[in-house]
């Protein structure tokens with residue numbers, strides 16, 4: 001029915017006549033800036049996407065359906081669309097809620113190679129089938145930011161290496177949430193020469209062993225910010241060991257929203273990266289300041305924990321900016337006894353400054369349920 005070589009061409013070609021009865025799946029805002037398509041109709045009017053051609057930000061959701069029908073044209077030479085694609089204002093693109101054959105995804109990236117796209121987000125996608133042979137050179141877009149949330153790949157742990165081959169180098173920010181596999185095939189992975197931010201938050205089953213597998217040594221030479229919110233981390237020391245094994249030198253590390261505990265007595269001390277200056281331990285369920293924190297931190301966020309006393313000076317030597325809001329020891333209320341009513345005192349100390357913690361716990365619980373066991377094997 002629709003013979004478009006790939007999804008992007010839906011933005012370019014009015015393929016089907018607009019049927020008057022159904023509401024338009026796509027909407028372009030008044031400034032021609034943002035265009036959102038949600039193809040939930042069983043017989044969607046794909047040509048509605050044509051109006052997104054002028055937009056800078058485009059979001060396309062496929063209603064959970066398979067996009068296999070567009071595969072027919074995926075072998076077309078993308079060069080023939082080059083002139084058109086070069087004129088697009090498109091900078092940010094989100095594609096979600098669909099089953100996409102790998103060949104179609106790659107065809108799509110090749111066409112986008114002629115665009116000025118900077119940020120690509122893939123969400124709730126099931127990428128099926130095996131990838132085409134690797135390209136001689138990267139001919140996809142020169143992205144600065146790539147974000148993936150809940151994207152599954154038939155190829156398991158090699159997906160990042162395969163995807164990377166199509167992207168021009170220069171990626172600065174990589175976000176991967178709700179991943180189905182973060183056990184990357186490090187031998188296949190190339191270096192990310194410009195990657196400053198790696199965000200692996202919202203992967204509650206990752207854990208410290210998973211982190212070691214994900215942080216391929218020498219592949220992230222200029223990494224500055226590492227975010228591991230809600231990523232199943234257990235002790236700051238374990239994270240330190242994983243970071244040391246990978247040889248990355250982050251300046252900031254976000255461990256918030258993990259339930260952290262103190263390292264087991266006698267566990268080996270770990271040398272933190274010397275550049276690390278900001279550590280976020282907020283919403284981590286901490287009852288005391290963990291031992292063995294980096295010696296020279298300028299920012300330490302301990303907000304929304306269960307600290308019953310303030311940190312002593314010797315516990316936090318060089319910290320210049322210490323954030324302690326939302327801990328029970330700051331609670332002026334009377335329910336501060338630590339005996340029977342500990343639960344109550346914890347909650348009351350936390351409530352005001354830390355609304356939203358329950359939400360996150362609820363969310364990670366749901367994620368864990370949805371994901372089931374063994375997702376990172």
Ligand SMILES: *[C@@H]1O[C@H](CO)[C@@H](O)[C@H](O)[C@H]1NC(C)=O
Nearest residue numbers: 036037038039040059061063
């Ligand atoms: C798309 O439409 C479906 C069904 O109407 C709705 O549940 C979903 O929230 C919509 N998605 C977006 C991003 O608007």
Ligand SMILES: *[C@@H]1O[C@H](CO)[C@@H](O)[C@H](O)[C@H]1NC(C)=O
Nearest residue numbers: 097098124125126150152370
């Ligand atoms: C993840 O994506 C799949 C489609 O690939 C979808 O069916 C599922 O509902 C999504 N899960 C969440 C938690 O959004």
Ligand SMILES: *[C@@H]1O[C@H](CO)[C@@H](O)[C@H](O)[C@H]1NC(C)=O
Nearest residue numbers: 229256257280282283299301
């Ligand atoms: C630490 O993490 C929490 C929760 O993720 C966030 O709200 C807070 O802004 C972060 N603190 C700093 C100093 O960035």
